[in-house]
Amino acid sequence: MDIGMIDQLVDNILGHVNLTTNEKKMLRTFWSEKTLIKGDYLLRNGDICRTDNYIVSGALKAFYINPKSGREEILYFAIDNWWASDVESFQKQKPSIYSIQALEKTHLLQITRPAFYRMLEQIPRLEGYFRIILESYLGSLQRSIIENKVCTVQQRYVEFMLRYPDIVKKVPHYLIASYLGCSAEFLSRVRKKLRTS
Amino acid sequence: MDIGMIDQLVDNILGHVNLTTNEKKMLRTFWSEKTLIKGDYLLRNGDICRTDNYIVSGALKAFYINPKSGREEILYFAIDNWWASDVESFQKQKPSIYSIQALEKTHLLQITRPAFYRMLEQIPRLEGYFRIILESYLGSLQRSIIENKVCTVQQRYVEFMLRYPDIVKKVPHYLIASYLGCSAEFLSRVRKKLRTS
DNA sequence: CGCGGGTTTGATGATGCTCAAGCCCGGTGG
DNA sequence: CCACCGGGCTTGAGCATCATCAAACCCGCG
Numbered sequence: 001m002d003i004g005m006i007d008q009l010v011d012n013i014l015g016h017v018n019l020t021t022n023e024k025k026m027l028r029t030f031w032s033e034k035t036l037i038k039g040d041y042l043l044r045n046g047d048i049c050r051t052d053n054y055i056v057s058g059a060l061k062a063f064y065i066n067p068k069s070g071r072e073e074i075l076y077f078a079i080d081n082w083w084a085s086d087v088e089s090f091q092k093q094k095p096s097i098y099s100i101q102a103l104e105k106t107h108l109l110q111i112t113r114p115a116f117y118r119m120l121e122q123i124p125r126l127e128g129y130f131r132i133i134l135e136s137y138l139g140s141l142q143r144s145i146i147e148n149k150v151c152t153v154q155q156r157y158v159e160f161m162l163r164y165p166d167i168v169k170k171v172p173h174y175l176i177a178s179y180l181g182c183s184a185e186f187l188s189r190v191r192k193k194l195r196t197s
Numbered sequence: 198m199d200i201g202m203i204d205q206l207v208d209n210i211l212g213h214v215n216l217t218t219n220e221k222k223m224l225r226t227f228w229s230e231k232t233l234i235k236g237d238y239l240l241r242n243g244d245i246c247r248t249d250n251y252i253v254s255g256a257l258k259a260f261y262i263n264p265k266s267g268r269e270e271i272l273y274f275a276i277d278n279w280w281a282s283d284v285e286s287f288q289k290q291k292p293s294i295y296s297i298q299a300l301e302k303t304h305l306l307q308i309t310r311p312a313f314y315r316m317l318e319q320i321p322r323l324e325g326y327f328r329i330i331l332e333s334y335l336g337s338l339q340r341s342i343i344e345n346k347v348c349t350v351q352q353r354y355v356e357f358m359l360r361y362p363d364i365v366k367k368v369p370h371y372l373i374a375s376y377l378g379c380s381a382e383f384l385s386r387v388r389k390k391l392r393t394s
Numbered sequence: 395c396g397c398g399g400g401t402t403t404g405a406t407g408a409t410g411c412t413c414a415a416g417c418c419c420g421g422t423g424g
Numbered sequence: 425c426c427a428c429c430g431g432g433c434t435t436g437a438g439c440a441t442c443a444t445c446a447a448a449c450c451c452g453c454g
Contacts, residue, residue, distance in 0.1 A: 066347050068347075073347060075339060075342060086336075087336055088333065088335065088337075091329065097340060098339070127321075131324070131331065132288065135285060135331065136288075138285065139283075139284060141338050142284075142285070142338070150263050150265070153442090172401090182443085185402080185443080185445095188402055188403085189402085189442095192402080369431085369433090370432080371432070379410075381432085381433075382410090382413095382435085383409095383410055383411075385433060386410095386435085
């Protein structure tokens with residue numbers, strides 16, 4: 001196993017909780033690497049999410065096909081140092097309600113559910129880490145729900161650029177439009193207005 | 198302390214993880230009761246969320262004032278046996294981005310952040326319980342985001358009635374409209390259509 | 395050079411909001 | 425017991441917003 005990749009995860013964890021040298025060593029044993037190329041699926045709607053996935057590098061989109069229009073509705077993007085899994089599907093081992101696909105070559109660290117629980121038993125301090133990750137994600141979801149209700153597309157797009165500049169660089173605008181909840185054409189007009197004002 | 202109230206929380210926890218008799222006894226010591234009457238605020242936008250709150254009975258709304266229209270935008274409702282706190286504000290002890298207010302007389306169990314951490318230390322098994330709660334809530338948030346993109350107001354309203362019949366009984370429709378992301382007038386027309394079809 | 399994915403532009407139209415008025419009904423006080 | 429609130433719900437008309445469709449455009453790449 002590439003030491004560099006798991007070190008990146010360890011660094012991320014150390015940003016939130018402390019680990020002993022021994023715990024760090026143990027941690028390494030639970031994870032395996034995976035590489036996706038552009039277009040590969042990490043998870044398909046209806047399948048069970050068997051692994052929790054940490055993104056070392058790359059970009060993914062989580063989406064759902066709108067049965068009316070046949071188009072993708074973007075739920076979220078995920079890039080370096082984010083987690084990308086259908087949490088509820090992973091927890092309850094039930095079918096996922098959305099799909100996750102690579103937007104470019106992506107390196108992952110993966111852990112299965114049994115390994116995940118063994119790891120938490122052996123390194124209880126990680127419970128705190130995963131709680132913090134979940135709480136933070138929950139907070140950002142709630143914030144984005146409020147913003148969707150209160151802000152215009154223009155405000156949300158500006159906010160999105162400020163908050164996730166790395167995503168704007170990697171992802172085509174018609175997908176960002178879907179994430180923001182408008183058509184690609186409308187976002188195009190918004191961007192034009194931003195240019196001239 | 199009223200034994201009945203905390204027993205309700207213990208029952209809820211036992212639905213997800215096991216506790217020894219001794220752990221149950223310890224658990225009781227960390228919580229305090231609170232009663233809100235209709236209109237009381239549990240949390241105000243901008244204040245720090247000092248307690249995690251378990252609803253024994255009653256109903257709350259979480260909302261944000263839209264600075265443009267001056268109206269409330271409902272983020273969620275919470276009734277018996279749900280948790281109601283700004284998770285991120287509670288975690289990071291930073292200002293809350295929304296308010297929580299009682300829709301009727303409501304009985305709560307509360308725990309402060311220091312007590313929460315002491316409790317987790319003494320009863321590590323609770324880590325698993327709170328992880329499950331967070332994961333479930335995350336899952337339902339993601340599902341509702343997808344439904345908002347994919348489904349019509351009519352479909353979402355029908356789904357809402359099926360999923361949360363107790364909320365529909367307690368909450369005026371103009372607030373449900375806000376939660377569903379439409380005007381009160383529009384929801385009224387949707388309901389009329391449902392009646393005649 | 396031609397192809398294809400992504401973006402832009404314009405015209406058209408539906409969806410759902412806004413505002414204003416009336417209605418229904420439970421509660422309160424005379 | 426009735427009158428009158430007032431909060432919530434309904435209905436109608438007019439209008440703004442934004443989606444849709446179609447076409448052109450741009451540009452990197454085989």
